[in-house]
Amino acid sequence: MLDSLNIKKAVILGFSDGGNIALLFTLKYPEYVEKLILNSANLYPSGLKRSFLISVRLLYAATCIISPFNKNAARKKELLALMAKQPDITLEELSAIKCPTLVIAGTLDLITKKHTRLIADSIDGALLCFINGNHAAAQTNSVEFNKTVERFLEAT
Numbered sequence: 001m002l003d004s005l006n007i008k009k010a011v012i013l014g015f016s017d018g019g020n021i022a023l024l025f026t027l028k029y030p031e032y033v034e035k036l037i038l039n040s041a042n043l044y045p046s047g048l049k050r051s052f053l054i055s056v057r058l059l060y061a062a063t064c065i066i067s068p069f070n071k072n073a074a075r076k077k078e079l080l081a082l083m084a085k086q087p088d089i090t091l092e093e094l095s096a097i098k099c100p101t102l103v104i105a106g107t108l109d110l111i112t113k114k115h116t117r118l119i120a121d122s123i124d125g126a127l128l129c130f131i132n133g134n135h136a137a138a139q140t141n142s143v144e145f146n147k148t149v150e151r152f153l154e155a156t
Contacts, residue, residue: 002032009034011153015138016040020087027093035156036101037149038119040111040135043089047115053083060084094122100156101126104148106137127152 002010012033014022019041026033045053063077103120105111107130120128129148133141 008032011035011037013037013149014039014041016135017082020089023089023094023097024087026097026099027089030096030098033099035153036097036099037152038101038103039138039145040105040109040116041103041119042087042111042115043091043094043119044087045084047111047118048083049110049112052110056080056083091118091122094119095124097123097126100152102129102149102152103127104129104131104145106131106133106135106141108134109137110135 002008009032012022012025012035014020014037016039019038022036022038023041023043026036042048045056048056060077060080060083063073063080066073067077068074101120101123103116103123103126105113105116107113109116113130116130117128120126131137131141131144131148138145
């Protein structure tokens, strides 16, 4: 798509699974990424808070049983598989990211603070910011989120 629009470099901002996709895109096509903003991304499922991950895995197991008999369960199974099994990004892979990067998450996010810090620490020069809020902090605390992103874009 970027080639068809003649876009040589882009600022990529991804939220949650979109943040994971932004990471994977940056790893595969680094030449296209001018700046990277990861909002509540994770490298692997255990980056999620334990209580949330357990519930996701239980729901996933249930939908696996029900999905052959129920179309809605089959669709939910695919979505739950994203959280229960993916992504699988290594720290070594992260070290290849060289573009300016902002790692941002809510103070009460579904992604653990330790995991969010690990992502930021594994990307050379990445900035880390926690803003007040939960996994949807970009929506529920949009003023702080937008100011943080704006400062990052202006400074780098």
